[in-house]
Amino acid sequence: MQISAWKIRENRERVREAVAAACGACGRAPDAVRIVAVTKYVDAATAKLLVDAGEEDLGENRPQQLDEKRRILANQAIRWHLIGHLQRNKVRLAVPACSLIHSVDSLQLLQSIDSASRAASVVSAVLLEVNISGEGAKQGFSASQLPGVLEKAAPLSGLRIQGLMAMSGLDCGPAEARRQFDAVRELRDRMTAAFGPSFDLAELSMGMSGDYSEAIAAGATLVRIGSRFFEP
Numbered sequence: 001m002q003i004s005a006w007k008i009r010e011n012r013e014r015v016r017e018a019v020a021a022a023c024g025a026c027g028r029a030p031d032a033v034r035i036v037a038v039t040k041y042v043d044a045a046t047a048k049l050l051v052d053a054g055e056e057d058l059g060e061n062r063p064q065q066l067d068e069k070r071r072i073l074a075n076q077a078i079r080w081h082l083i084g085h086l087q088r089n090k091v092r093l094a095v096p097a098c099s100l101i102h103s104v105d106s107l108q109l110l111q112s113i114d115s116a117s118r119a120a121s122v123v124s125a126v127l128l129e130v131n132i133s134g135e136g137a138k139q140g141f142s143a144s145q146l147p148g149v150l151e152k153a154a155p156l157s158g159l160r161i162q163g164l165m166a167m168s169g170l171d172c173g174p175a176e177a178r179r180q181f182d183a184v185r186e187l188r189d190r191m192t193a194a195f196g197p198s199f200d201l202a203e204l205s206m207g208m209s210g211d212y213s214e215a216i217a218a219g220a221t222l223v224r225i226g227s228r229f230f231e232p
């Protein structure tokens with residue numbers, strides 16, 4: 001995809017304004033929500049145009065692509081977010097590359113990230129992906145699995161669970177998306193009440209190009225926006 005630097009700048013202004021407007025509409029401060037610019041559609045040179053325009057948080061859904069872009073853009077100040085499924089055999093690649101792994105969807109994966117992180121003497125920041133839409137094809141823990149996962153995660157010193165990540169169901173309209181995002185926030189609040197200070201689940205990664213307003217109204221702290229940045 002070829003897209004000019006000025007078009008990227010213009011799109012970026014629009015995304016920033018739209019996210020600020022969505023915050024304003026529900027009485028949240030504009031800096032309460034961090035934008036993760038998803039660069040999976042474009043090459044490293046195009047991703048760099050976004051960094052030049054001021055974006056600092058970039059997201060990729062595949063660890064190989066994340067690592068490749070990270071190497072090419074190594075001299076840029078970028079926080080890299082892994083937002084897609086992580087296979088256990090890619091954990092050692094992802095751990096040193098990621099500032100936040102959004103998509104932890106199994107206990108085995110959590111344990112692999114823990115051991116790889118301890119081996120590398122780092123503490124990995126992760127989110128637990130929850131399957132809130134109930135669709136069979138979607139990754140993520142069910143709401144009922146979450147207490148057991150948090151209990152088993154509590155002693156793992158190689159990682160810090162910072163919150164939850166979710167996607168609304170395919171083809172659901174704004175009202176249903178809002179309902180699902182509200183359910184994620186309520187789930188987080190219940191887990192916080194149940195586990196107390198052993199976890200700080202402040203982050204809610206939810207909302208994409210089509211449903212960020214609903215996610216922000218429901219309490220998202222991270223929105224993962226891709227296509228809007230690259231509109232022709």
Ligand SMILES: *Cc1c(COP(=O)(O)O)cnc(C)c1O
Pocket residue numbers: 038040061083084207208209210224225226227228
């Ligand atoms: C691609 C992707 C996004 C961004 O989607 P857009 O609709 O292009 O904004 C967000 N989250 C995940 C998990 C993705 O894979």
